[in-house]
Amino acid sequence: MRIQPRPVAQAPNTFDGWPDLAQPPSSRVRAFAAERIFVHAVRRLPVSVEFPDGRRLGAPAGNGVPHMQITHPEAFFRRIGSSGLIGFGEAYMAGEWTADDLVGVLTPFAERIADLVPAPLQRLRSLVLPRHPVDEANTVANTQSNISRHYDLSNQLFAAFLDPTLSYSSAYFGSDEVASRATWSDLEAAQKAKIDRLLDAAGVREGTRLLEIGTGWGELCLRAAERGAVVRSVTLSTEQRELALHRIADAGLSDRASVDLLDYRLVDGEYDAVVSVEMLEAVGREYWPEYFATLDRVLVPGGRAALQVITMPHRRMVASEGTYTWVHKYIFPGGQLPSLQALREVPAEHSRLRLVDELPLGAHYAQTLQLWRERFVANSEAVRGLGFDEVFQRMWTFYLAYSEAGFRARYLDVFQLRYDKPH
Secondary structure, three states: OOOOOOOOOOOOOOOOOOHHHHOOOOOHHHHHHHHHHHHHHHOOOOOEEEOOOOOEEEOOOEOOEOEEEEOOHHHHHHHHHHHOHHHHHHHHHOOOEEEOOHHHHHHHHHHOOOOOOOHHHHOOHHHHOOEOOHHHOOOHHHHHHHHHHHHOOOHHHHHOOOOOOOOOOOOOOOOHHHHHOOOHHHHHHHHHHHHHHHHHHOOOOOOOEEEEEOOOOOHHHHHHHHOOOEEEEEEOOHHHHHHHHHHHHHOOOOOOEEEEEOOHHHOOOOEEEEEEEOOHHHOOHHHHHHHHHHHHHHEEEEEEEEEEEEEOOHHHHHHOOOEOOHHHHHOOOOOOOOOHHHHHHHHHHHOOOEEEEEEEOHHHHHHHHHHHHHHHHHOHHHHHHOOOOHHHHHHHHHHHHHHHHHHHOOOOEEEEEEEEOOO
């Protein structure tokens, strides 16, 4: 489904342009099974769940316990029964459940995601849940479309919740303790610190020939060029490329930095360093060997690669392979989070690169996402003025909260990694 800005005049509670939300699935048998599983799972969670008839599940309300209100139980369970966690997210988008503390509700689910569904039923997942659409595989032909569906929504949309660097990845606040109490005023400096640490890890300095895979809106290009590096950045987002080029030109650095609309697999030339920030997640598991082989191919002997990558536990990565998720459907089609184990093994098997340094930043990402989410919600009127309707805003709020909960629960992590190519 291609997500486009919605007409501003659209009524806030209609589902025009959202066909999968307009009518809940019809299977009562699956809805019954979903309710049984949900009730069983919630009994073990520190969450209070309330139904319209006053029935309550989970922990007693009050004392800081996050509260989940299911407003349309029949539709809620039909969606979950039909498509699992996709239905859970769609029910939120449709307003069929709400929460006083969305991250607080989602975090316990993330902490226990591996055993919420009984093991015998997990084996049936591939038989009952939706499969990946064939046209979302990250081939050279498909990848630009997948990237465009997220990053070409609107530069103004991202500017509504990102800091002035327009960095759309985890910041680095210096320590987990500092990260835990960071505020919006700390974010810009922390984003620059994140980039500088990656550039330092890659050994970027005056005269370095640097390849960046995944441009974003150009902040890393700018900071590397300011060091005197000669930067080639590649992206598949036309919107990001246009703004990045404007920023580079305005800084007077066009002679040192270029941005090409190009798949990473098609890059030519030789480079002293490669830097890529949270791009590997969009590559797809079957293409990880080719990704690292490409880094090996373009790096000169003695070159370095510095990557920032979101990870998940290896057992969950293997268990969820092939699973089509709410994030795939609405946010990042074709993506797959790697595990740290995979980031050690794949390059060792398919390239000459060797992992020599790793820094976990999960606590930093949790706080980054909280700051983004708060900013997005605070700017809801501005977002609506761009043409994004109430359903889109619930979707985006859920995405930011869902991601933050993953890091709060330590189900997700993010690492800065340095790979060296031998002389």
